Every structure is written in C-alpha cells, then in structure tokens.
Amino acid sequence: MDFMDSETQPPDDSPHLETSFNAPPPLAPECKSFKWKIQVIDSEGSVEGKMVTSKDVWKLQSSKVIVHFDENSSQPIGDSGGLLGSWLGQLSNDVNLLPINYSDWRMVNIHTKRKAWDVIQSKFWFDDPTMRKGYVMSALGSRCKDVKLRLWKEHKRNDQLQTLQNRPNNVPEEQWEHFVHMRFTEKWKKMQERNTKNQKKHTMPHVCGRKSFSRKRNDITIRTGKTPCRAEFFIETRTKPDGSFVCEEAKTRAEALTTLLNQNSHGTSNVAATLDDEFAQVFGPERPGRVRCVGRGPTPSKLVRRCTATRQEVDNSEMVVALQTQVKELSNQVKGMSTFIQQIIGTSTGEQARAWAASFAVAFANIPNPPFANIPTPSNPNQEPFAAEVWISPQADLHSVAAWINQPRINADAHATPVIKPYFQSAIYLLWKERNVRVFTAVSSPSSVILASLDRMMRDRLLSYPASSSFSSSLLLFIFLV
Template identity: 35%
Template sequence: MGTKVDGLLGGCLGVLSRDFVAFPICYENWPAVSKVKKDAAWDNTIKEKFYWDERFEDAARSYIMKDIGKKWRSFRLRLYAKYYRKKKSFEENIANPPLSIPKDDWAEYLIYRSKRKTKEMCEKNQKNRSKLTINHTGGSKKLKRRKYEMEAKTNKEISRGVLYVETHKKHNGSFINEEAQTICEKICNIESQGTTSAKPSQNDSLGQVLGPERCGRVRGMSFGVCPSQVFGSRIERFCGTTPSSSTASATDMQLQFEVDKLQSKVASDSQLIKEMANTIALLCQQTNVPLPASVSSVTSETIVQDVVAQFPTQGEANQSQNDEANEPNNVRG
C-alpha cells in the first residue's frame, strides 16, 4: 500500500475509533463490542471509502478491526486519565462525562474501571510498562509506512535492523539512551559486513542482536504481524540456540500450501479419470470392442507422479530460499 493511502487509512481508522457512538465506551474490551456495530462500520464507512481485491478482503478486515480496537483502547485510556479525578467521589465523576459520550455509557465504563479485577490488571500492566527501558522515536507513523518512505528515498530494500536504528534516534542524530546505542552499534556492525539479507529472517541483523521473537509480534514490523506469518510455523523461541537459517519462511509455507492443494486436486481428478477408464473398459468388454491403449494405461498413481514432479519439494523450496537470503545486500535479483 502506498504511503499516501496508508496514511489516509490510518487517519480514517483513528477518527472511527474515537466515535463512541459507533463503538461505545461502555464495553469492557474490544472483543465484547457488538458484531453488529463492527459490521456497520465496515460496510457503511470503511468499504465506502476504500477498496480491496475481494481475495484479500477477509485479511483486510481482520487487520483493520484489530487496528481500530487498539486505537479505541488507547483513546479510552486517555479520556479516563483526563476526566477521572481520584479526589472526587464516584458519583461526581459519573456526573462529569466527556463531551459526546452518553452519561450512562460513561457510568458503565467507570464501574468497569472500579472492579477489583480491572485494578489488578492495570497494576500488572504498569509494572510491565516500567520494565521497558528503550522507547522508540517513530511516533504514530507505522513502521510499514516509514520503511516504504526510506526505501523510496534510498532506492534499496531496508532491513529490520536499519529500521530499528532509524527509529531509536533523536532529531539531532543521537540515540535515546546508552542501551539503545549499544544495540544499534551492534546492528550497524553486522549490516556493514554485508553478510545478511535485507529480507526479514530470524538470523538477520536485528534477530542476531535481540534474539528470538515472542509470540504475537515481530520486532521491526507493523502491528498485527506474528512470527509464523514471517518466518513460518517451525520457529525456535527461547530455547537458547541460534535460529537455523533453514527454518521454513512464509514464502516456503505458501509454496508448500499451493503444492499440497494442487496435489489434492490432482489426486481427486485422477481418481475420477480412473473410474471413467474402468467404466469404458467394462463397456468395451460387453461390446467386444478392443480397449484403447491410452485407457488401459490410466492410473491415478502415474497422473499424480507426473504432476507432482513439476513442483519443488519442501526441502528444495527451503534451499532455494536460503540461497537467496544468503546473498550480500548489494546483490539484487
């Protein structure tokens, strides 16, 4: 998606996430928001302004709803911090809802915030947040959009490592703290050796310095991306070993999926052909007509073998991907 379109979509979703008529503030969490309201926003607002190929509409909807949910939660927290006053009574806080938010919805939200379970969750989140010692300087601009702009400017593919370095610098070019500087210097050292590809992998410059990814996110990539989508399903996490470069990548998985799908279709079609051949053979026997050689040689096994031979095996696909990933950065296909 181009930079301008990506920015326009992000702005539209930001406005929609702050519409507490479309998505009321009173729900305890985003999954609890009515599907009817999500469908209405998708059909009447998003699809009216943006277009996707029908093949990718489900993926687009999944990403967009997750993004709206993230923005909805963040804006809700900001409203709470701005309007809720600990020194005031619960009734006084309920009587002072933000503009454009119904009083009943605001009251339900404050009731949710006053629950013991909610308070314990907030305390846990604050403790986890305090452990974050390196903040990025990328602002609200998505990493995907920033990467697109950097590649357009430099006319070359940008790796996760280079993007990480860029988003941990201040405006004057210095790093945000010493810890970030140490990490970025290690990344730059690996990048300068030209031994890693710009394509994301578990063994690229960022992966070598920061180690394996956690479930649910991939560093240096936009919101909604998980390790299995980028590196494949068979990835090593927190096992104390360096991830192998032969691990199946997303491209390998897609290729294998297509091969498996074709094999299944061929097997189904070949079985039908074999049944037709048996029927023809029976008719020829009953009518004393010689059986054609082309029919007598039909078997599902030979058909499948002939078709499958045209496609690479998983090992061959992995080897092809590894050879490409091991090329220096200055070699372009």
C-alpha cells in the first residue's frame, strides 16, 4: 500500500489546546440545539448535573463531561454517550487537526491521533482513559470517514480536473489534491464498486436512527430490567412504532427468532450475546472483526472469552450457594470447638494426647458429605471405614469425644500440654484440608495417609522446639516413649 506524506510524517506543532479548540470547526454542520442531560466534573473533583448542547462542550474550560460506559460491553451509554458521539462528529470536521488525505484510518500517524486524543480528554472525563481510548478513537475514525464521504458527494464532478477546481473553501489545497488523486485511482474505484455491491445486501435496516446500539440496548435494559439478547434486540430494532416490521425478510427472521426464544429459556443470565445463541442459529456464525447486533467494540474473540466466564458463573451459581452453606456450617462447628480446646489443654499423658488426635479425626470423618460432593454418606457414621481405621471403637460425635477426654487423668505429665497444642493445630489443618478436597474434587484419602501426614508433621514440629531446662527429655521423645 502506498502512503501519503501526511500518513508517515509527524504534523507541525499546533497551538495549545486551551486556545485552539473552543468553537466547532468551520466545516462542521450547524450544531443542533438539542440538550443532553449529563454530569460535569471540575478541576477540584466536584460533580454537577447540567443540560448542555454539543456546542456548549467547546466552551468548557475548567470542567469536563463525564462519559458513562456499560460495564459488560465497554461502550458509552446514556446521554453522555450520545453527546460524545455528536461532539466527535463535529471534531472530525477539523481538517487542520485531522487531515482528509489519508487512505486508511489505521495508518494515520500516531502524532495526529495523540493530538486528537488530547483534545478529546480536554473536554471529556473517562473513568479509565487507557481502556476507553480504543473505542473513542475508533468512533472518531468512523466520523472522519463520514466527513470524507460527505465532501466527496458534495464536491465531486465529472472528471478529476473539475473536482480539483471545486475545492471546499476550508480544506487546504494540498489535502484536497491528495484526496482527489486517491479517489480517482483504479484501486479506489474497485473498492467503491465492491462496497456498493455489499451495501445492497443490507435489506433489513434498523430503526435506531442516530442512536448507537449500546445506548438503545441500555434503554431497553432500563425499561425491562433485563439485558436483551441479540435475538430480542434484533426484533426490537426492526419493529416500527406501529408494530410492523421494516420488511418481509425482517418479519420472517423475527418469527424464527421468537420460536427459538420460546424454546430456550435465558433465565437470569442477562447475557447480551454468545457465539451460539438464537441469533447465530438463524443468521449464521460471526465473521472476524465485529459482532452483529452488538455495536462497535466487541469482536468474536473477545466475545468468546467474556461468554465463557459468564456461562461458568451461571452454571456454577447453585454450587456456589451450596458451598457457601457448607462452609458456614463447618465454620460454626470450628467455633464450637473453642471450648473443646480449653477442655483438652490441661494435664494429659502422652497416650491421651495421641488418643485425642485420633478421636478428633474420627469426629471430623463422621461429618456427612455435602450432596454435591458425589461422595455417599454412610447410613451408620460409626461404621465409617475411615473412622474405624483410626479408632476401633470411635465415639459417636464431638460431645462424646470431649466427655471422654475430660475424664479424670492419672499420671499427668508436664510434657502433655505443649504436645497437645501442635497436635490440635496439625490435626485440624489436615482434616480441614481433607474436607475441602472431598467437597471440591470428590476425591478422598484413606485414614492411613492422613495419620502418616500427621505423624510426619508432628515429628518436624517437635524437632523445631528449642531446648528447655524445664524438661528432662525432648517432646519428641516423650511422644514415642510414653
């Protein structure tokens, strides 16, 4: 592709923003008096509601218009979105800032786009400028394309020479010469013929007028309380105020979409578009670069990532609620053990300490599995294989275990108290870990594995205890000698 000089070279320095962009460009059509209900923010961060026209935005000096975006599609919505689009249409007529002698907006030099973005940010406030820049600059490129098309329709003549002589007053001569030269090349003529042929295929126009799809979808969401899917949006935007459709083909497609909508319930997912929704079933798969009935911004690749996450959230919603309930129940049981710990940490023998750890494992093992863990709950908890392997005659519940441990103890040893504490911590950690594995993966470990882990963890922890003159032997030795 051949590029003009203006596409590859940086522009000349221009005056400061504050003095150069306080009025619409001369080429811009007359600003309409329609007032938008928006919010403005000043340099101190104060927000104020106002009714302004697009012409009023040019006069803003110490404040900016706040632009609101849809959280899911990242498209501007509401009156602020409409005002932004209208103002960008005026800015695109500034041929000194945005020359018309380029062949492809994507190839316009970065200096020109950076300057335009600075101008836009001097009038509008964005919550995340880096994220919003892509959409805004893409919309500006579309407006610039409209300007070039309008100038061509108004000033084109029978041949190249006559068109060159019919230059608009406010367009620099050099820009007009390059612009006309490109339009009279064979390459551009072939592209125009192709575009004209493609436009004839658009037989189902929408009734949104100048309102963008994102703003129209937001209006429907506010009115109905639900984000419309693409099928619902197509029907809405192809239906005239009198209830009739824009054409017979639109009516036929709408009937097919309605049938599929009645067969497939959306529930409360509020998903605007998916790659296999009702719209795709009727109109076919998407092509790269855009998603039909969604508007500027989203692409099929982005839609795949977003919809995958959305569907997972919808499918897992019931499981999430069940997991939260299970976690709450387990949390309450752990809280109830606080008094249980106080009963244990006293004067105990090493044998009782080991017995307590096994009893604690039994009590936890007998907690019924949640219904969604795909692990059958035994009819008789005392016959649980896990519990039986840990203790031949296990207690029935935590209260029985607490009563057993609280029995009068004989030959109490000073080593017992510091040993029981790490036993408790290690046991509750391993058992809680085992319960989580059972809940989330439906996989359980045998008791021998947990006991071996507990033994290994206790060896490591007791070895790390510093020597103390209060003990005649080490804590680790106490465990294996009593």
